[in-house]
Amino acid sequence: MELDEVVCFSRFSRVAICGGTHGNELSGVYLVREMQKAERKAKERGNDMEVITVLSNPRAVQRGLRYIDTDLNRCFTHAMLSGSNTNDAPYEIIRSRELNALLGPKGSRDAVDLVCDLHNTTANMGLCLISYSDSDWLCLHVFRHLQRQMPDVPTRFIHFNATNKESYSLDSVGKHGFALEAGPQPHGVMRSNIYTTMKMGVEHVLDWVCLFNSGFVFEGGSVDVYTVVRNIDYPRDRDTHNITAAVHPQLQDRDFCLLYPEDPLFLTLSGETLRYKGKEPLYPFFINECAYYEKGIAVSLARKRRVAIPAIRVQTEQEQQAKKDECTSEEEEE
Amino acid sequence: MELDEVVCFSRFSRVAICGGTHGNELSGVYLVREMQKAERKAKERGNDMEVITVLSNPRAVQRGLRYIDTDLNRCFTHAMLSGSNTNDAPYEIIRSRELNALLGPKGSRDAVDLVCDLHNTTANMGLCLISYSDSDWLCLHVFRHLQRQMPDVPTRFIHFNATNKESYSLDSVGKHGFALEAGPQPHGVMRSNIYTTMKMGVEHVLDWVCLFNSGFVFEGGSVDVYTVVRNIDYPRDRDTHNITAAVHPQLQDRDFCLLYPEDPLFLTLSGETLRYKGKEPLYPFFINECAYYEKGIAVSLARKRRVAIPAIRVQTEQEQQAKKDECTSEEEEE
The missing domain is CATH 2.20.25.160 (N-terminal domain of TfIIb)
Known part of the structure; x- marks a missing residue:
């Protein structure tokens, strides 16, 4: 990677904000519900970008539990997603396949561009982006944006090194994705300050995507990764x-x-x-x-x-068209 | 009540320390388990006083839930305790009757002298004694003892006025009783500081009972009641x-x-x-x-x-014998 090089990425056409993947982590549950109410009133985001809001585990939310049968956020491996639904399949296995159909399929070009999956922790972790990759420049730029926009909130980037095993969490269904973790908050409780932090975090994520789509060039630099x-x-x-x-x-x-x-x-x-x-x-x-x-x-x-991150920007329409043509010709060759 | 009068009470022969009445309130669960381990090693309390340690809702504890079918700590009214067990009775109804047989029967002379029922809250409440009465001098003296012995822990007495409805909680099964509530702690989590506070609290409760049984005269005074x-x-x-x-x-x-x-x-x-x-x-x-x-x-x-509280002390053996004789003659008269 040359740091003076500007790396280009496709524009984001679909972003998913998911809450209630764990049914007793209430900030995400209520934030998604609020966003869904606001959506019904007005589609406020521009750039032809679609924001999909999802209550990931509605049954667990209804019962105020982390999960019904098994932890939903461990169900998104290709093996688990590709099995066929049997009558006795755990609820979360069935639900993971529904979510994969809605937001994926995982690993395909039809998958949403970004999954931001909202979580709470009882630990005193402030706001964390948790990702499987330490070289997804888009996610690292989003992270730096949040750090800069929310200087009063301790915001960190956690990297789960999954090189030896497949990613299993909901955010892995998108082309890019991370969990947004906020704490401390007891499960089953809504603390206003944690809700506000998460809400601000999500707004800054969406603002960043809009800015990115608009053609803004984000300068290179570096971020701390745990x-x-x-x-x-x-x-x-x-x-x-x-x-x-x-x-x-x-x-x-x-x-x-x-x-x-x-x-x-x-x-x-x-x-x-x-x-x-x-x-x-x-x-x-x-x-x-x-x-x-x-x-x-x-x-x-x-x-x-x-970790050093390069400058990034969205591909121009011309570049996108060129890439599409390239893909088409590759497909024709296959 | 004359404040210079010393009010006498029967000695305490049986004290119950109960944890896990709500299965996800972990300080009490682990404290009771620790006490049970220690009990197996040595009966350390003197005064011929029996300390009964009870894990109140073992199934809920095992599953890490507040309750299985219904809130156990609302099941101790006479009506609920006196019904007959049917096959489809909620687990906690059945369990409340077992506990009533072990520690009660509620309202009878066979009931344990004191029930101290251990709870946690997510609220920032420090240590609280919660009682149905604001005139149970024994409980109020225990409270004042805790306040004096643990000056660094904010300790308060909460009075649920139940004059118009019957008491429904586990601690109402004893001749005297209160819930000992410690927080803040998320349910399903053990925080070392909260565990230590509760452990100290229980030790001071038992110390107080030993002191009382030994004939110590506790001076009158006053306490704040919420x-x-x-x-x-x-x-x-x-x-x-x-x-x-x-x-x-x-x-x-x-x-x-x-x-x-x-x-x-x-x-x-x-x-x-x-x-x-x-x-x-x-x-x-x-x-x-x-x-x-x-x-x-x-x-x-x-x-x-x-609330003004009188001086109290245990009845002498002579006084106890006189009272027993009185009761017997009353019974004979009936």
């Missing part, structure tokens, strides 16, 4: 699998504050401090996230590094 | 019943800070501030409690007043 290294589970009883310690009070709520070897990690229920035994200082996040008790994650750890 | 006046629900959509506003950021987390007429109460999802229209300044609590969305409570409001 790449997940590993997770640590709670200490547990061997027989019952119950936790035997809670996150240490000195670590609780300190998401993205560097954790050094020998720093307190857990406080056992009987009062003993357990320390971080890793050799490398790492950045903790998803500290004491409610939904991760069942997944065996007390805290995730990441390395931070600076 | 008596519930009314609840306010979230603004809701008439058709869907969905909330249309969240608790205002200026009210969120300000439990027990006096709410004045015209203070901000809600912020609608579209950004409008709604104000408190009451005529009397009142103390808000259970602000934005997760479990109360379904009960139609966004915030509870209380009046604070000072």
Whole structure:
């Protein structure tokens, strides 16, 4: 990549804003509902861009649960999406295929250009974009835009390195996609400040897309990316699998504050401090996230590094036409 | 009541500490489990006092839910307890009868002397004793003991005025009883600081009972009691019943800070501030409690007043024997 080069991308014709992928994460649920109400009043976004708002898991939303049968946000691998629906299929498997039909098919040219999937966490994580890629320049530019437009909100980019396994989350259905995670907020609760942060975040995402579509050239630069290294589970009883310690009070709520070897990690229920035994200082996040008790994650750890991003702009109509012609001739050759 | 008079009560022979009455309120669940482990190691409490530890709703605990079929902590009216178990009875109805057999029967002389039922809230309420009575001197003395022993923890006494309706919660099964509520903590999450607060609270409750049984005379004085006046629900959509506003950021987390007429109460999802229209300044609590969305409570409001409490002590053996004789002769007369 040459940093003085401007990288061009197709314009965004369809953007999906999804909420309630986890039914008890209420900011996204209510934000999508508000957007749907506003949509009925007026289509306010220009640029011929279609904004699709989706309540991803309506049954779980209705019951105030994360999911009915299985975690919807783990159902979007090609294998799971391509099976046939049987009568006894878990609800979320069926729903993932409906969403793939609506927003995908995943990996196809018909997929929406961007999926922004709204989530909440009980961890003190501020606003995070979570992505499978650390080289999707569009997502990294959106991230930088949010950081600049919302200087009072700690906003970070988390990269789940999925090179060895396929992405499984809803946002992977779009050509580009990320989860927009806001916290701290208890599941099943709406906190006004978290709702407002998420609402502002989504507005800035859509503003960025409009600006991009309008031909604006976004300058190159760099952003900080947190790449997940590993997770640590709670200490547990061997027989019952119950936790035997809670996150240490000195670590609780300190998401993205560097954790050094020998720093307190857990406080056992009987009062003993357990320390971080890793050799490398790492950045903790998803500290004491409610939904991760069942997944065996007390805290995730990441390395931070600076990633250079090129200048980008939308392809001109001429360039798009040229690319289309190229694709057509390639198809003809096949 | 003469304040220079020392009021005498029977000694406590059985005290119940209950956790997991709501299965996703984890401090009590884990504290009871820890106490049960410790019990197996050694019976450490003296005074011939039996401490009964109970996991109230084991099925809900196992599934990480507040309840399976219905809220257990609303099942302890005489009417609900006295019905016969049918095959299709809700799980919690059946369980309430088991608990009544173990700790009650409610209202009988066989009931345990004290039920301390452990709860968590997502509201910023510190530590609260919640009781149906503002004149149970024993409970008010326990409360004052906690306030004195834990000066760093905001500890309050909430009085649900149940003169017109029967008490329905688990703690009403004991001769004396209260809920011990600790927050803020998301349901389904263990926060080490909240666990520690609750653990200290329970230890001080048991210490107080031992001190009482030993013959200590607790001096009279006064305590502040918050008596519930009314609840306010979230603004809701008439058709869907969905909330249309969240608790205002200026009210969120300000439990027990006096709410004045015209203070901000809600912020609608579209950004409008709604104000408190009451005529009397009142103390808000259970602000934005997760479990109360379904009960139609966004915030509870209380009046604070000072309650005088007499000096108390345990009855001497002589006095107890005299009382027993009195009861026996009364029974013989019947």
